[in-house]
Amino acid sequence: MNRLNKLVSINWRRVARLLVYIFGIVTFFFYFWSFIGLLIGIVYYLFSKDVAWKRNGVLLSYSITFITLLVFYYKAFSPLNLAIWSGLGIFLSFSILLLIISILKRKTAFVRKFNSRILDQIYRIPTKPKLAIKLATVITPLILWSTVSIDLEVMFDNNPRLLWVHTQSKVNLGETFEIKVEAWDQFERLSAIYKGTVEFSLYSLNISSGSEILNPIADLPAPYTFNGQFFGSDIAYEIRDGKDNGMHNFKMSINTPGIHYVLVNDSTTSNTYYSNPIIVKNYTNNEQLIAWGDFHAHTELSDGTGTPEHSLYYARYVAGLEFTALTDHGEILMWNPGSLDQIEKATNFAYVPNEFVSFQGIEWTQVKTGHYTCIFSGDELLKDPILSYTLVPTTQGLWDALNAFTERTGARALALPHHTTKRAYIQDWTYINPKYVKIAEVSSVHGDFLFEQRHPLNYRGAIDTPPLYTHGSSIMDAYKMGYKMTLYSSGDNHDGHPGHSISHTRAYIGHQRPYSIWLTRNEHPYPGGITAAFVDNLTRNGVFTGLENQQIYANSDHGRPILLFNINGTQVGDGSTLIVNNQTSHRKINIFLAQDGAPVAQKSKAASVSKNWVPNWEGVIEIMKNGLLWQSIDISAPFVNISVIDTDPIVGATFEPNCVEIDGKYYINSYSDNPIDPSTLNTGGFDFYVIRVVGDNGRTTWVGPIWVEY
Incomplete structure (x- = not known):
């Protein structure tokens, strides 16, 4: 009996050792938490009496180090896929090598003799050199792993570098409104230790002439000195001790009509910072608001960061959004019991009519036909079926699920295609359902999707480029096929910061809170964008109607410019279609632009300022017609209001020449599995116009298209 107990005890120890090792491989x-596996490997190497397990420990620690370095430096593939395949490759190769050696040892005396000789030489190494080798074996992976996994500045530098000044885009004459002033560190995080003094003034422009208003009448906030912490914090907004901790809201009013910028002079950086533009006038009851939001965000319940409650708090109180949606992956939520209920409950709790709108949402992640972020107008989240491609494997299945849900609940739904040109998720536009697909993502943390990555008009680029130029994946190609969608921008953030992702800075690193176990945080070099919606009111119904009616425009970062566009008085939204008398009818293109004065975030670069910084207002307004650059207009002022006349005949656009033939059938590209008639992929002979504002400072804003028919 004692012998049996001893045998069972030994076997359990072996099983436990194996399970711990497997966890180390996992x-x-x-991401950052791979250091757990690294330490497991080191422990096995140092303390195992079995030589084989010492070897396995070295393999584990060095494999993790190698994969961490590979993921950091090699950006051509998705970090998660790269980690999976390289990890499997290492262990499979090592297992095959051990098997070959084992066979040779049994079959070949030379190999047995050579192996014994090597082991004998190792045992004869003197104690001190042996200790040095052991120390080097332990320290080397720790140092290499730390070089790319630990950033001391992200950990300890929370010093203020600039201010961000934000308020609503439209204000009634004489109305008291709030303006938010935030002090940011070099990673665009709130500076908990900021204790500067701020003073307020106005820069005002006549809305008709664009000339400066020299003495605007306003009730500005008094000078104010911030209070904060002695030590910095990477999540200053979570410190709820009554101090400012890098963020303060002020009240003010403006009594002069015009376009106004609130200027905030900062004693710490000795710079003056501009707010977003504010249009002040006497608004009528039926004039729409401009609401800013981000309806694509992920939490720790799928492959993101932070709780749903954290993301919703950040979106409202830190990013200053008016609306948002949490859209975690259904494929992961289905394995996480209670997660859908948690998201639904948190989203409903965060919704405060006329103050902050939170939509129910979920992401359907189909590899073959493209991703769709689904958002809903009501208080119920679609949970049966869960929108997972394993449960809902086809695009038609998605439309069927949305049909059944909207009929049962009376809610409305939108399905939003995003990162359409990424190699791993090429969008197949031939499957879209116009009932739900009304807007398309032009920009996110993944890049720019109006054009394919290598198109000469794609100035910003995008990650995960297909090996060959791929027609038919970009939004502009979808327009040429005749699909009518307007443009939105989103964060698609995985770092817990809806409306203001910081993963384009070095603060994507794993020890930045809120923590994440997902490598997805390592593949987002672009700043997340946000969307402006023209809405009747800040309710779910009001904002959803604005989105559903396509009354939106998009911006590439946290900035909030004002961009209005119409042709002969027809604005973007509700079909965005102008009908003229004939093919040669004149079209008057009107563009109203008030730029945001905030410092700009760019690809792999945080917003920053220098000494005596002033906003860079220079840039170009591009008018794109039928997918081509039709006119470029240089700008150098914060506010421009221009008109251009198009007298060219309306000719339309077609995608037909770009279709590919495979086995006698035609497809929009080699990724599509849906055969089509190429002659149907056109605009019906009608023109479409898109406006893009490209700032020299790196900020990009899009609006459109407007279609012109006759």
Whole structure:
């Protein structure tokens, strides 16, 4: 009996040792937390009496180090896929090598003799050199892993570098409104230690002439000195001790009509910072608001960061959004019991009519036909079926699920295609349902999707480029096929910061809170964008109607410019279609632009300022017609209001020449599995116009299209 108990005890120890080792392998995919597997490997190497397990420990620690370095430096593939395949490759190759050696040892005396000789030489190494080798074996992976996994500045530098000044885009004459002033560190995080003094003034422009208003009448906030912490914090907004901790809201009013910028002079950086533009006038009851939001965000319940409650709090109180949606992946939520209920409850709790709108949402992640972020107008989240491609494997299945849900609940739904040109998720536009697909993502943390990555008009680029130029994946190609969608921009953030992702800075690193186990945080070099919606009111119904009616425009970062566009008085939204008398009818293109004065975030670069910084207002307004650059207009002022006449005949656009033939059938590209008639992929002979504002400072804003028919 004692012998049996001893045998069972030994076997359980072996099983436990194996399970711990397997867990160490799994940490390959845990981003920053791979250090757990690294330490497991080191422990096995140092303390195992079995030579084989010492070897396995070295393999584990060095494999994790190699994969961490590979993911950091090699950006051509998705970090998660790279970690999975390289990890499997290492262990499979090592297992095959051990098997070959084992066979040779049994079959070949030379190999047995050579192996014994090597082991004998190792045992004869003197104690001090042996200790040095052991120390180097332990320290080397720790140092290499730390060089790319630990950033001391992200940990400890929370010093203020600039101010961000934000308020609503439209204000009634004489109305008291709030303006938010935030002090940011070099990673665009709130500076908990900021204790500067701010003073307020106005820069005002006549809305008709654009000339400066020299003495605007306003009730400005008094000078104010911030209070904060002695030590910095990477999540200053979570410190709820009554101090400012890098953020303060002020009240003010403006009594002069015009376009106004609130200027905030800062004693710490000795710079003056501009707010977003504010249009002040006497508004009638039926004039729409401009609401800013981000309806694509992920939490820790799928492959993101932070709780749903954290993301919703950040969106409202830190990013200053008016609306948002949490859209975690259904494919992951389905394995996380209670997660859908948690999201639904948190989203409903965060919704405050006339103050902050939170939509129910979920992401359907189909590899073959493209991703769709689904948002809903009501208080119920679609949970049966869960929108997972394993449960709802086809695009038609998605439309059927949305049909059934909207009929049962009376809610409305939108399905939003996003990162359409990424190699792993090429969008197949031939499957879209116009009932739900009314707007398309032009920009996110993944890049720019109006054009394919290598198109000469794609100035910003995008990640995960297909090996060959791929027609038919970009939004502009979808327009040429005749699909009518307007443009939105989103964060698609995985770092817990809806409306203001910071993963384009070095603060994507794993020890930045809120923590994440997902490598997805390592592949977002672009700043997340936000969307402006023209809405009747800040309710779910009001904002959803604005989105559904396509009354939106998009911006590439946290900035909030004002961009209005119409042709002969027809504005973007509700079909965005102008009908003229004939093919040669004149079209008057009107563009109203008030730029945002905030410092700009760019690809892999945080917003920053220098000494005596002033906003850079220079840039170009591009008018794109039928997918081509039709006119470029240089700008150098914060506010422009221009008109251009188009007298060219209306000729339309077609995608037909770009279709590919495979086995006698035609497709929009080699990724599509849906055969089509190429002659149907056109605009019906009608023109479409898109406006893009490209600032020299790196900020990009899009609006459109407007279609012109006769």
